[in-house]
Amino acid sequence: MAKSKSSDASSFLKTARREEIEILCKRAFGRIPTRVAFPGGRSRSAFMAEIGDERFVLAKRDSAGDAAIEGIVMKALSQTGLVPRVVRVVDEWVVQELVDGIRLPVFLDGLQDIGEREAILDKSLSALADLQEFAHAENLHHRVPRVGPDRDWSDGNLMRPRKIAEIVDIAPPLLDYGRLESLFKLNPRDFVKADARPGNALVCDDRIVWFDWEGCGRRHALDDLAFVLSDEWTAIDPETEDRLIERHLARFSRSRSQVEAFDYLMAFSVFHMMARMHRAIRYRYRDGEWWSREKCLHNDKIGVTPTEVGLMCDRARRWSLRFAPLHTLAPWCENLMEKLDLALPDQGAASQRKAG
Structure with missing residues (x-):
């Protein structure tokens, strides 16, 4: 038996x-x-x-x-x-x-209505912002280490598009690395969870519980917002993305102006997506095939699937157009999607689910 x-x-x-x-x-x-x-x-x-x-x-x-x-x-x-x-x-x-509880990505995947997905992500981001603010009230930002020194972060993450290009055999994008590096030179004074991906959150009846605080430290509060919104399992349409950014940007921006905070969010998110795409594409080429979506989702794995990589690539394409130093990434993302034979996400179906 x-x-x-x-x-x-x-x-x-x-x-x-x-x-x-x-x-x-x-x-x-x-x-x-x-x-x-x-x-x-x-x-x-x-x-x-x-x-x-x-x-x-x-x-x-x-x-x-x-x-x-x-x-x-x-x-x-x-x-x-x-x-x-x-x-x-x-x-x-x-x-x-x-x-x-149910892991947030699994819970989101079970929701057909985009409005319901928006509501649970809204609650998840509010809980994360509450935790950041409580941590500051308890002076925890003075008791945790600095996360990701700027030079290490730049060397590792700004090169992700180039590494992806090498794997799939396409030309790398032309980027102003000097200007991008200056954007990420910041005084790391905010408490952050750091690994605030949806897979580290549980939906427990009427509350969201964030677990796995191993990587918490001191960097910029906006990083946590980026981790949630740019994750491959955060499957929402562009309009929902915009509403969540509009509602939560101020709480995560701290002392930065809204314009400066938005630019930082776009840039950090795009390179975070590139890092996750690099891992997924590397596994796809190593194994010669995509992975099972169900196994990735339910075993808390990175989305080594055409659906999830396609979603991230399209989101990176759209968000790169919202910050001038990243504009050249948009056609590069289109080239990458064509090379990998990835279809654009069906936003029409998402809108129909919301309307229904």
């Missing part, structure tokens, strides 16, 4: 991994778990442990110091009800409550 999803997953684990989990749970709870599961797959370090009638998530970080900072941040932010409660930190492990 096939085992159900609730079956004891420990029987499938290698001995060393099982022993590590048992030792960790004994240190954290004084007992071994009755059941363990790996919602993100057994290759990932985080796992769920059932201890008696309670369930917890245990996530391994790079160092005990990283885990300690995350524990401090989550303990403070959990007062908002928008972050899981931290139980304890054990060396490089963060032990937290298991929150029942």
